Amino acid sequence: MASATLLEGGSVIDGTGTAPFAAAVLIESDVIAAVGQAATERARHLQHATRIDVSGMTVMPGLIDAHVHLSFDDAASNPEVFHLRRNALSALVASYNARKLLRAGVTGILDPDSIFENMVDVRDAIDVGIVEGPRIACGCYALIPGLGGTAGRMISDTGITGYVTVVQGKDAIMAEVRRQIKVGADWIKVHVSGIAPRYAHLGEMCSWSQEELNTICETAHDLGVPVMGHSRGATSTTRAARAGMDLIFHGTGMDEAALEEVIKRRTPVCPTLTFQANIVDFGHQLGGDPAFAKLFEREIVDSVESLRRLHDAGVPLLCGSESGFSMVPYGHWHYREMEVFTRYLGLDNLQAIRCATQENAFALKMSGKTGVIAVGMKADVICVAGDPAQDLTILGEPGRVRHVFVDGRKMDLSDLPARKPLEGWRMPSMGQQLTRDFALNGNVAATASHGNPQIKGGDLHDHPG
Ligand SMILES: [Zn+2]
Numbered sequence: 001m002a003s004a005t006l007l008e009g010g011s012v013i014d015g016t017g018t019a020p021f022a023a024a025v026l027i028e029s030d031v032i033a034a035v036g037q038a039a040t041e042r043a044r045h046l047q048h049a050t051r052i053d054v055s056g057m058t059v060m061p062g063l064i065d066a067h068v069h070l071s072f073d074d075a076a077s078n079p080e081v082f083h084l085r086r087n088a089l090s091a092l093v094a095s096y097n098a099r100k101l102l103r104a105g106v107t108g109i110l111d112p113d114s115i116f117e118n119m120v121d122v123r124d125a126i127d128v129g130i131v132e133g134p135r136i137a138c139g140c141y142a143l144i145p146g147l148g149g150t151a152g153r154m155i156s157d158t159g160i161t162g163y164v165t166v167v168q169g170k171d172a173i174m175a176e177v178r179r180q181i182k183v184g185a186d187w188i189k190v191h192v193s194g195i196a197p198r199y200a201h202l203g204e205m206c207s208w209s210q211e212e213l214n215t216i217c218e219t220a221h222d223l224g225v226p227v228m229g230h231s232r233g234a235t236s237t238t239r240a241a242r243a244g245m246d247l248i249f250h251g252t253g254m255d256e257a258a259l260e261e262v263i264k265r266r267t268p269v270c271p272t273l274t275f276q277a278n279i280v281d282f283g284h285q286l287g288g289d290p291a292f293a294k295l296f297e298r299e300i301v302d303s304v305e306s307l308r309r310l311h312d313a314g315v316p317l318l319c320g321s322e323s324g325f326s327m328v329p330y331g332h333w334h335y336r337e338m339e340v341f342t343r344y345l346g347l348d349n350l351q352a353i354r355c356a357t358q359e360n361a362f363a364l365k366m367s368g369k370t371g372v373i374a375v376g377m378k379a380d381v382i383c384v385a386g387d388p389a390q391d392l393t394i395l396g397e398p399g400r401v402r403h404v405f406v407d408g409r410k411m412d413l414s415d416l417p418a419r420k421p422l423e424g425w426r427m428p429s430m431g432q433q434l435t436r437d438f439a440l441n442g443n444v445a446a447t448a449s450h451g452n453p454q455i456k457g458g459d460l461h462d463h464p465g
Contacts (some may be wrong), residue, residue, distance in 0.1 A: 002029040003050075003408065006043040006383070010054035011390055014373040015357035017350045020389050025059050027379040030408035032376060041457040054383045057402060060353070061371050062107025062122045062134070062380040063395065064360035065334045066270045067249060067320025069141045069163070070101075070122060070136070071114035072427070076326040078151045082162035087116035090144040090424070094122045096419065098133030100331030101323075102411045105401040108135040108370065110320075110363035112189045112228055112249065113142040113163040120184040132411055137364045137381065139189035139228065140180040141165035143173070143216065148194030148207035149230070164191065170215050177219040186365060188220045188287050190245070192229040193236035203253065206236040213243035223291035226365070234258045241267050247363070249320070251310075259306055263313045268362055270318035271307055273300050273344070274336045278327050287432070287444055300344055308345050318363055319339065319356040335395035342392065379408035 008024040012035070025032060026039035026049075034042045043049045071094050075081045094114075101109065111119045117140035122257035126133040142149065142164045155161045158168075158340075167176045177188055192213065193204035203371055213229075220227045231237045234255035240248055241261035248262065251269040262269065276296040283373035285295045311317050319337035323330050347355070361371030370378040383403040386394045394400050404411040437443045 004028045004033070004043065004046045004048060005050045005052060005405070005410070006039060007052050007054045007059050007383060007403075009042065010057045010059045010383065011387065012373055013058055013060040013350070013353060015354060015371055017354040017358075018154060019350065020058065020387065023059075025373060025381065027381065027405060027408050031370065032373060032375055032377045032381070035373060042228070052383075052403065053406055054403070057383045057385050058387055058389075059373065059381060059383050060388070061373055061377075062382045062406065063105050063356050064110075064319075064358050064363060064371060065101070065106050065323065065333055065356075066109040066247075066318040066363035067272045067322050067323050067331075068101070068109040068111055068334075069114065069322070069324030070097060070109065070111050070322035070330075071116070071118055071163075073097065074324060074326050074329045076429075077155055077427050078162065080425075081115055082151075082154060083386075084427065085115055087118055089201050090115055091118040091122050093422075094119070095125065095131040096416070098122065098126065098131065098136075099140045099412075099416055101134050101334065102132060102404050102406070102414075103413055104331045104334050105382040105384065105395060105400060105404060106134050106334050106359070107363045107382065107404060107406045108366075109137075110187070111136055111138040112187070112230075115163050117141050117180070117183060117185075120373055121396060123186075124184070129409075132406075134371075134406060135364055135366075137186040137189045140183055140185045142189040142191050142230070143167050143176060143189045144194060145208055145212065147196060147329035149191040150195055150204075152195050152197045152200075170212070170249050173212060173215050174219045177216060177225075178223070180221070181223050181225050184421075186224065187247075188216065188225060188227045190216055190227060190229045190240075192231040192240045192245075193233050204232040204236065206233060206239055208239070210239050210242065213239050213245070217243045217245060221355045237262065238356065241265055246319070251307070252299060254303075254306045259309060262310060263315055266313075266315050268316040268318055268359070269307070269310055270363070271303065271340075272318040272320040272322050272337070273340045274321045274333055275304070275325070275328055276300050277336065277340050300340070304344050311345060311347070316359045316362060317345075317355050318360050319352075320363075332396065337393060338392050338395075349392050352392060379405050381405045 005027045010021045012023045022038040024039040028033040119138035123136035194207045228247040229240040229245045230249045231240045232250045233253045237258040248269045280297045341347045341352040356373040363369045370380045
């Protein structure tokens with residue numbers, strides 16, 4: 001007999017931008033079978049239905065986070081991810097961290113690139129119920145042509161480094177795209193732009209020719225697989241859109257030409273400003289230099305006008321957190337991009353929720369199938385104490401998320417067992433630079449040159465995307 005659960009007495013935010021309304025929701029097997037009076041009626045005839053009183057709670061689509069690196073384990077730096085991790089162990093750790101996401105109300109993620117491309121295994125294990133976690137759509141290794149990405153010279157000239165693979169020339173590009181699809185990639189990930197340390201002051205450069213990007217997209221699309229690109233800067237985004245890329249991460253620094261290309265094709269953009277917003281708001285608590293907080297704030301503020309124009313033109317803006325780094329640890333900040341969208345882009349709370357649910361279903365390749373509370377949708381549903389339409393930040397408060405359903409299955413939200421540190425898993429650090437002034441008086445040097453590695457100037461772009 002199929003399982004059935006009636007969520008009664010709550011208020012519904014359906015994910016489409018509609019104002020909250022009082023309604024019961026009936027989940028049968030893996031789908032939402034009825035909403036409102038019909039749900040109550042139908043449940044009356046289901047003797048086996050479980051009834052859950054959700055008064056005082058909001059029933060809404062589970063949050064989808066379109067930018068999570070579940071294999072990185074809250075790394076404080078790229079070298080840690082590139083050199084200290086092991087394949088099977090990092091997949092096991094990822095499955096532990098996946099449960100943190102459930103407790104934060106996340107029922108789906110897009111993981112663009114993973115070390116050892118092991119996210120396909122974590123995804124498959126979750127899909128069949130071996131471990132609990134959100135739905136995962138994932139890429140394998142991010143493609144770069146040698147130069148590219150945000151790790152500068154840390155990336156080897158050939159082969160695989162961490163979550164990146166170097167591919168040169170048309171044949172190699174086509175072979176790698178096909179290999180990844182054979183392995184099980186849902187998406188192909190490309191670092192369209194990247195940083196060369198000597199030229200870092202110019203920002204990220206487009207590291208591929210138009211023809212190369214076309215080859216990636218043509219090869220993937222020929223096999224029915226979409227392509228996503230990490231893209232900062234006008235040229236990168238213009239070329240990515242022209243190549244027919246299906247999703248653009250960051251999309252900062254667009255000019256008129258880039259905006260035109262993106263708007264013409266309605267290419268979804270996932271700005272992922274949470275990382276920067278965290279540094280702006282909380283960097284000082286980590287001993288960060290206020291000058292860098294200003295720099296990051298400018299990156300957000302400079303993008304506001306173009307992102308708002310995309311939104312007004314009907315281009316989907318997706319919510320992503322870049323969780324997987326110490327600045328954005330798992331389970332803490334998945335709601336945060338919605339707050340950034342309201343504060344900086346001027347979206348209202350329900351519009352922002354729509355981005356993280358209905359629009360973000362695209363990241364899972366499930367547009368129109370999940371992300372909305374409506375009959376026939378997949379039952380990826382959460383129940384939250386309070387009303388996120390009034391205050392988005394309650395979605396980040398521990399304990400607010402009371403029930404989580406993924407594919408109709410009720411997830412275990414009991415406390416996770418405490419985890420001890422893994423030997424050799426983290427980058428050793430001698431910590432704060434021991435200036436005489438710091439040692440004797442506790443004063444941190446104004447330049448903070450050896451302070452927290454995520455917020456010092458040289459590491460401005462030392463986070464992947
Ligand atoms: Zn990323």
